[in-house]
Amino acid sequence: MSAMSDPVLSLQDARLSLDGNAGRVDILHGITLDVTKGETLALVGPSGSGKSSLLMLMGGLERVSSGTVTALGQDLTAMNEDGLARFRRDNMGVVFQSFHLIPTMTALENVATPLELAGVRDAFPRAQAELEAVGLAHRAGHYPAQMSGGEQQRVALARAAAPKPKILLADEPTGNLDGANGQAIMDLLFGLRAEHGSTLILVTHSQELAARCDRIIRLRDGLIDATAEAAE
Numbered sequence: 001m002s003a004m005s006d007p008v009l010s011l012q013d014a015r016l017s018l019d020g021n022a023g024r025v026d027i028l029h030g031i032t033l034d035v036t037k038g039e040t041l042a043l044v045g046p047s048g049s050g051k052s053s054l055l056m057l058m059g060g061l062e063r064v065s066s067g068t069v070t071a072l073g074q075d076l077t078a079m080n081e082d083g084l085a086r087f088r089r090d091n092m093g094v095v096f097q098s099f100h101l102i103p104t105m106t107a108l109e110n111v112a113t114p115l116e117l118a119g120v121r122d123a124f125p126r127a128q129a130e131l132e133a134v135g136l137a138h139r140a141g142h143y144p145a146q147m148s149g150g151e152q153q154r155v156a157l158a159r160a161a162a163p164k165p166k167i168l169l170a171d172e173p174t175g176n177l178d179g180a181n182g183q184a185i186m187d188l189l190f191g192l193r194a195e196h197g198s199t200l201i202l203v204t205h206s207q208e209l210a211a212r213c214d215r216i217i218r219l220r221d222g223l224i225d226a227t228a229e230a231a232e
Helices: 051-058 081-091 107-117 123-133 149-161 179-196 207-211 226-231
Strands: 007-020 023-036 040-044 066-071 092-095 167-171 199-203 215-220
Touching (some): 007 051, 007 199, 023 051, 023 199, 040 051, 051 066, 051 167, 051 199, 081 092, 092 149, 107 123, 107 149, 123 179, 149 167, 149 179, 179 199, 179 207
Parallel strands (some): 040 199, 167 199
Antiparallel strands (some): 007 023
C-alpha cells in the first residue's frame, strides 16, 4: 500500500446523533479516519462503542449529523437517498450479521438481484458463478428458509461480491455462526476480497478475524481509542 495514495474512504470529524425514546443520543463524537485502496480494516470495541454505526456511515446507510464522509472521491454527505443508493449499487457490497436475504427468492435470485438492478446482461450466469465460488452451486434453487445459517451467510457474501465492488463492508459477518461456519465465512470473505481486489472493512468481536486484517481500529464510547492505537 502506498502512503501517498488517495484514500478510498475518508471521514473528517464525523459525528452521529439519533433521536430515541429517551431523547437525542450521541453515538459518534468526531471520527477522523482514512482507509486506503485494497486495505483490510477491522473495527473492534465493546458493544455500544459505535462500531456498526461507523460502518453504516461509511456505506451511506446512516447520515452524519456533522462532518464529512468521502468515498472514492465522492462526498456522500452531499448525496440524496437516490444518489446514495446508486453509489452503493455501483461501488459497494454490504454483508449483514442477519443475512438480509429476500425470503421469497431462491439463492440464485438473491445473488442476481444487485446485478439485475445494475443492468448487467449476464446477471444469472454471474450469480451462478458466485454461488460456485462460495460452494453453494447445488443450493441455487433453494430458498433462505431451506438453508442453514452458514449457507445463508455464504449466499449473502456471494450477493455482496457479485457486482465486484470496490468497497466491501461486513457487519459481524460471523456473529450468528458456530465456530466451523464462522471459520469458513472468514476464509471466503478474504478469498472474495482478494479475488475482486476490494477494500474490506468489517465490524467484529472475533479477535481471530480482526487479526487477519491489515489494521485494527478500536472504538470506545463513540471515539477511536487513541490509547489502544498508540499501544500497537
